[in-house]
Amino acid sequence: MIQKMDENVTNIEETADEKVNTDTTMNEKAVEAEHMEAEQADPEVEQQDEEAGDSAASYLPLAADQLDLAKQYKQMMLIYEAGIRQLTTKLQILNREFEQSNDRNPIENIKSRIKSAESIAKKMERKGLPMTLSCLTNNIFDIAGIRVICPFITDVYEVARMLLSQTDVELVQVKDYIREPKENGYRSLHLIVKINVFFSDGMRQVPVEVQMRTIAMNFWASTEHQLRYKKDKVITPEMHARLKKCADIMADADYQMQKLAEEIHF
16 A cells, blocks of 8 residues: 555656646635645745745746735736636546546545735745745745645545646646655645636736645644644643644554555445
8 A cells, every 4th residue: 555655656746847737715715714824834835935936937927016915916816816716626527527437536625725915925025035926926836725635545646646637737846745744743745736827818827736635634734733823822842742643643544544445445
């Protein structure tokens, strides 16, 4: 089983050099969006942005003037919402197709969010970047985010493979926290992709961050977030250790469920 998972990981990483090919309302998901943003904020994601920015082309229209968030944010919302909608639709189609041929769904749930203007401004300031639209779109790659929840570990890699096999979806970066979990026990597959979106004035490539994880991984990440970000409480080292132990328990349950699925020939 582990060997099979490793092969799946290798297949995803090998697509990084090739061009290979979601529907939620942003305002209704404001609270959920803040939750997702907080979970995604970590130094490694920041480093990914910096590395990708070194070689990335301009994906969106350039703007020479200083970025006025009050005026420009609506324009960005439209562009990134379109990217999310396009990617969500692709995932939903893949889910239905898989269901028809395998009598089950590989995707349990899809959630999405767009960073708030305040969050974007803080990140730009933290990275020491000038507040221009072109600089933002070429250096910040998690403005649009999608989270895909799958029943089994192999589903995560299979859905990722199917998505990346489409010709209008290009993989920019992959970070596999399932194969190599974070120190605190966090597990998830993080992809940054570019999706082709057609507007009245032509086609644009919109960067979207996709987090893919199992139900068990998502349960731990969501509840851990609720505990860790309780503002009036301090998480002690002993509590950190207990949270890590819970992550390990959930990971073991995931692997046991995966083994059962293989025995049942899912």
